[in-house]
Amino acid sequence: LLILLLAAGPARAAYAQDTRTDPVRAAVQLRNTGDLAGAARLLQNRLAEAPGDPQAIRLLAQTLYWLKQVDRARSVYDTAVSRHPDNLDIRLEYARMLVETRHDEDARRLLGPLADASETAGRAHVLLGTLDYWEGRLTGAANHFRTALRADSSLSEARRQWREIAEITAPWIRIAGEAAHDDQPATRISPTLDLGVFLTPLWSLEGSAGNNWYRSGDSLSRTVQTGELTLKGYTPGLALETVFSGGVFHRSFGAANNDWTATAEGRFRLPGHFTIGGRASRKPYFYTTASLTTPVLVREVIGLASLNAPAGWLGEAGVGRQTYPDGNTVTSGYAWLLAPIAKGPQGSFSLGYAFSAENARESRFVLADPSQTAQPGSAGFNLAGRYVPYYTPDHVVAHSAIGNITLHPGHGVTISGNGAWAISAHERAHSFVVSGAPPTLQVSTARQTFTPWTARLVAAQDVASGWSIRAQIEHDRSAFYEVTTAGVTLVYRFAAAAARRVDRF
Numbered sequence: 001l002l003i004l005l006l007a008a009g010p011a012r013a014a015y016a017q018d019t020r021t022d023p024v025r026a027a028v029q030l031r032n033t034g035d036l037a038g039a040a041r042l043l044q045n046r047l048a049e050a051p052g053d054p055q056a057i058r059l060l061a062q063t064l065y066w067l068k069q070v071d072r073a074r075s076v077y078d079t080a081v082s083r084h085p086d087n088l089d090i091r092l093e094y095a096r097m098l099v100e101t102r103h104d105e106d107a108r109r110l111l112g113p114l115a116d117a118s119e120t121a122g123r124a125h126v127l128l129g130t131l132d133y134w135e136g137r138l139t140g141a142a143n144h145f146r147t148a149l150r151a152d153s154s155l156s157e158a159r160r161q162w163r164e165i166a167e168i169t170a171p172w173i174r175i176a177g178e179a180a181h182d183d184q185p186a187t188r189i190s191p192t193l194d195l196g197v198f199l200t201p202l203w204s205l206e207g208s209a210g211n212n213w214y215r216s217g218d219s220l221s222r223t224v225q226t227g228e229l230t231l232k233g234y235t236p237g238l239a240l241e242t243v244f245s246g247g248v249f250h251r252s253f254g255a256a257n258n259d260w261t262a263t264a265e266g267r268f269r270l271p272g273h274f275t276i277g278g279r280a281s282r283k284p285y286f287y288t289t290a291s292l293t294t295p296v297l298v299r300e301v302i303g304l305a306s307l308n309a310p311a312g313w314l315g316e317a318g319v320g321r322q323t324y325p326d327g328n329t330v331t332s333g334y335a336w337l338l339a340p341i342a343k344g345p346q347g348s349f350s351l352g353y354a355f356s357a358e359n360a361r362e363s364r365f366v367l368a369d370p371s372q373t374a375q376p377g378s379a380g381f382n383l384a385g386r387y388v389p390y391y392t393p394d395h396v397v398a399h400s401a402i403g404n405i406t407l408h409p410g411h412g413v414t415i416s417g418n419g420a421w422a423i424s425a426h427e428r429a430h431s432f433v434v435s436g437a438p439p440t441l442q443v444s445t446a447r448q449t450f451t452p453w454t455a456r457l458v459a460a461q462d463v464a465s466g467w468s469i470r471a472q473i474e475h476d477r478s479a480f481y482e483v484t485t486a487g488v489t490l491v492y493r494f495a496a497a498a499a500r501r502v503d504r505f
Helices: 002-021 023-032 036-049 054-066 070-083 088-100 104-116 121-134 138-151 156-168 495-504
Strands: 172-182 186-200 203-216 220-235 240-251 258-270 274-284 297-308 314-323 329-344 347-360 365-367 385-387 396-410 413-435 440-449 453-464 467-477 482-493
Touching: 023 036, 023 054, 036 054, 054 070, 054 088, 070 088, 088 104, 088 121, 104 121, 121 138, 121 156, 138 156, 156 495, 220 258, 240 274, 258 297, 314 347, 329 396, 385 413
Parallel strands: none
Antiparallel strands: 172 186, 172 482, 186 203, 203 220, 220 240, 240 258, 258 274, 274 297, 297 314, 314 329, 329 347, 347 396, 365 385, 396 413, 413 440, 413 453, 453 467, 467 482
């Protein structure tokens, strides 16, 4: 103990001398040992004696920020900037704090002049690029990082973030195959090929080609070839996400074998991680066996609102109308919300509620066998019905519990499952009855409960540099339709080549 006391004595004396002669140096030593509060007190005392000390006021503002006292740090930085207007390092540190605390507009005002000064241009453009990156302005972010590296090629932060943008906006090729079997009954096999390229970091163009084989029993076999171009983009000034697509398809049936599809969608990003917008589309319908004989095209208009919060809250609501070639319409609405229950590096778990309702203006429920020789009411008459050429819901309402679980069991592996189970669901079910004399065939409706549900399992794996594979299986049961779908998707993204271009800059 005596030896320790004798050894500590000179150290305490040296520290006391440093405090008296150089309090800034002593404060730095305290910060290095983790005593941020003690360092802040020393720096405050120093500024009380020498308010014009630029190093002391800069270190005090920085230390208060590290203590998470952001408002006090901003006050000290404001004082420092007014006292030392020519000190560019103070301004740059203040701007970095504003960027990290997401005071975006204040940070941009401070960084503007710094980006024009040769001494700070590189570092200022890094921070401006970071702001753009976090706000989804990928084109602007890439330009800032490129400018920063021109000013100073050693800025690793600029190169790293630019490389990330280059990798996520690299061209890609996708090969997919899907098979489905429903209760109509019909079987569908659909291979597709997609190619995509980013015209700018915010605008992508994708081309898709596919072939769909439909088969029902031994008598019905159909093919539909499709081709489509899709342009997706984001306009930061308007906070607008847009999707435009157009395509053609060829049917092996119907008088007019060739037809076209189109989609236009726009969504505005709002504060609080909300988006609102709408979609209009023209697309073919293939969900009944009758629609594989009689071509059906649907025009749909829908209004949308969604929530995607970083904390894990997810939700969407939509109200729309579908118009069929015969003038009939189906009006629908839905809403769902998922709340985060658990979230961590290894995965997440969410639970929520969903509501949906749909109703057709007119019914398309007809006899399954309209050419029977037996008379209505006789023992041989078949009263079974079906929807021709498309399904028409009649006051279908469902309330469901929904859930989602996502797991990350290993590097590059993601397993997710989600589903919905109806708490309550009902519809007006249609059937044929015979009444009167002579017997007359009539359509009868009655309230009927049912249990719709959906279950989906997805597994994704990064198998090699640029390569990823995704497998999915899903079962869906609704008031009219029950289908099982399985598919595999293989994607190659030219990310390595994009990253090399950045590293060579």
